[in-house]
Amino acid sequence: MSTSTMQKDQNAVITHYNFAREVVDKFAVEQADKTAIVWVDESGHEETVSFSTLSLESQRLASALQAQGVKRGDTVIILMGRQLEWWYTMTACLRMGLVASPGTTQLSEKDIAYRLEATGATCLIAESGQAEKLRAVKSSSPQLKHIITVGEHNCEGMLDYHELLRNAQADFPAVDTESSEDALCYFTSGTTGYPKMCIHNHIYAKAHTTTGKYWLDLGDDDLHWNLSDTGWAKAAWSSYFAPWLRGAAIFVHHSPGFNPEQSLAMFSRYNITTFCAAPTVYRMFVQCELSNINFGKLRHCVGAGEPLNAEVIDVWKKASGITIRDGYGQTESVILCGNTPQMTPKPGSMGKPIPGIDLAVIDDDGNRLPANQEGDIAVNVSPKPPLGLFKEYKGLPEKTAACFRNGWYITGDRATVDEEGFFWFVSRADDVILSSGYRIGPFEVESALLEHASVIESAVTSSPDSERGEVVKAFIVVAEGVEANDELKQQLQQHVKSVTAPYKYPRKIEFVKQLPKTVSGKIRRVELREKEWSNAG
Numbered sequence: 001m002s003t004s005t006m007q008k009d010q011n012a013v014i015t016h017y018n019f020a021r022e023v024v025d026k027f028a029v030e031q032a033d034k035t036a037i038v039w040v041d042e043s044g045h046e047e048t049v050s051f052s053t054l055s056l057e058s059q060r061l062a063s064a065l066q067a068q069g070v071k072r073g074d075t076v077i078i079l080m081g082r083q084l085e086w087w088y089t090m091t092a093c094l095r096m097g098l099v100a101s102p103g104t105t106q107l108s109e110k111d112i113a114y115r116l117e118a119t120g121a122t123c124l125i126a127e128s129g130q131a132e133k134l135r136a137v138k139s140s141s142p143q144l145k146h147i148i149t150v151g152e153h154n155c156e157g158m159l160d161y162h163e164l165l166r167n168a169q170a171d172f173p174a175v176d177t178e179s180s181e182d183a184l185c186y187f188t189s190g191t192t193g194y195p196k197m198c199i200h201n202h203i204y205a206k207a208h209t210t211t212g213k214y215w216l217d218l219g220d221d222d223l224h225w226n227l228s229d230t231g232w233a234k235a236a237w238s239s240y241f242a243p244w245l246r247g248a249a250i251f252v253h254h255s256p257g258f259n260p261e262q263s264l265a266m267f268s269r270y271n272i273t274t275f276c277a278a279p280t281v282y283r284m285f286v287q288c289e290l291s292n293i294n295f296g297k298l299r300h301c302v303g304a305g306e307p308l309n310a311e312v313i314d315v316w317k318k319a320s321g322i323t324i325r326d327g328y329g330q331t332e333s334v335i336l337c338g339n340t341p342q343m344t345p346k347p348g349s350m351g352k353p354i355p356g357i358d359l360a361v362i363d364d365d366g367n368r369l370p371a372n373q374e375g376d377i378a379v380n381v382s383p384k385p386p387l388g389l390f391k392e393y394k395g396l397p398e399k400t401a402a403c404f405r406n407g408w409y410i411t412g413d414r415a416t417v418d419e420e421g422f423f424w425f426v427s428r429a430d431d432v433i434l435s436s437g438y439r440i441g442p443f444e445v446e447s448a449l450l451e452h453a454s455v456i457e458s459a460v461t462s463s464p465d466s467e468r469g470e471v472v473k474a475f476i477v478v479a480e481g482v483e484a485n486d487e488l489k490q491q492l493q494q495h496v497k498s499v500t501a502p503y504k505y506p507r508k509i510e511f512v513k514q515l516p517k518t519v520s521g522k523i524r525r526v527e528l529r530e531k532e533w534s535n536a537g
Helices: 003-011 019-030 053-069 084-096 109-119 130-139 161-165 203-207 209-215 233-243 260-269 280-286 310-320 399-403 442-450 486-499 527-534
Strands: 035-041 044-049 075-079 099-102 122-127 145-149 182-188 196-201 223-226 247-254 274-277 299-302 322-330 335-338 360-363 375-380 409-417 423-427 433-435 436-441 456-463 469-478 508-509
Touching: 019 053, 019 203, 019 233, 035 053, 035 084, 035 122, 044 053, 044 084, 053 084, 053 161, 053 247, 075 084, 075 109, 084 099, 099 109, 109 130, 109 182, 109 196, 122 130, 130 145, 145 161, 196 203, 203 209, 203 233, 209 233, 209 322, 209 335, 223 233, 233 247, 247 260, 260 280, 274 280, 280 310, 310 322, 360 409, 433 456, 433 469, 436 442, 442 456, 442 469, 442 486, 456 527, 469 486, 486 508
Parallel strands: 035 247, 075 099, 075 122, 099 182, 122 145, 223 247, 223 274, 274 299, 299 322, 469 508
Antiparallel strands: 035 044, 182 196, 322 335, 360 375, 375 409, 409 423, 433 436, 456 469
16 A cells, blocks of 8 residues: 555544454454464463454453443453453443553552552452452442452452353444544553553544554564553553454464473464553563574564664574564554565664554644654644544643644654655653653652651663663652661661552662752753763763
């Protein structure tokens, strides 16, 4: 498909769309036995799920939820790992016209309570290992009618997923949802305040056609493996919408942690053809002995979440024969820019804009900047936004409006474009930290630290790290009489892990007598960040 044809397709008016109907049910009718998921757990138990099974299981869940009073427009929070029930639940939510709000199982009790209050969710579906946290937040969320748990543990006062479905009928056709109707709610961290609710509508699903076609390079016979946590928007990209839009099957390895050697063995064992992971995963892979690895039918690899080192790309290419192709997009979008198979990539570059996306580096007045001049990465939204751009930050009209300037959507990232049109990432325009593919807002970590009696002030910023790209570093002023030592560092790290998601804790802590501030008293994180990175060379 040519760029102009793709742009026409993107701009076509589609008034109603439901992914469960248009993709899942269509395959179930036309190719009932076609594989949708190849799933394996830590013990080696394997299951192959057809589109027919996926359709029927999601219909049974939809019937069960409807019987419990869950209705179109309600928000359902989903806290599961890579259980098969995650895919059934996502499909059921889309089928019913619910708003699915996936989250990582690392969320703390406080995080969950915040999400329940912010979304007004009436239903929460989670793996049973979350039961203790869920029980604690249930009493403070009066609008929450049902908690449904998946797993073998008996969770008193909560509904059991499989018991709920025992007599449910698979007779729930997809609702004829409007394209503009809310479908997904992802929480995304910012510089200030708690995470924002990023809302996507139903047509967002179809927009991932470009993600699957141009970046993931998927076709009807592919088996695609994405290592992203199910709680992140990247799972919507590569573990859900894009592969099925292209007729590809999804590979899932459900394990409690990540083992690089074990993961490398999966490529040949299951004939995986395409692979997507955060740069941290590739950095861990290249530390293994790759010379004896059988890569099987693997033909295409992509990386996303943060820039990937050229050195890692080179080592992986020598071992596997495959170039890792960097791609760029956001929670707020589909793929915007990437190193596609149709081009010769430049190692370390973000690639070029995807067909249908007018991406540019602009100045403060919205003017396109000349080659090699740093500016804001922006998407042209005039006369109207491309498919796949988020609908709003729910309840925050000012922050939604602040993302748009002079006919452009401002991504919040900085870059340059070279003479050949390749984009080169420079930095975040704000203080958000990108670590191992996780997006971490400094405010959340600072707030957690300030809950500890030993902390008077704190400032959180990024710090360079060879494996994770960057990590969270906290600069801390302690209370009078408190001894600033290694023992206190460990106490503070454990404290942050206990009050917020563990991935947010500061891996580095430096005690200081005072923090740099503006004349109005605002902490200058940028000064700390620049010093931290310049000291590291």
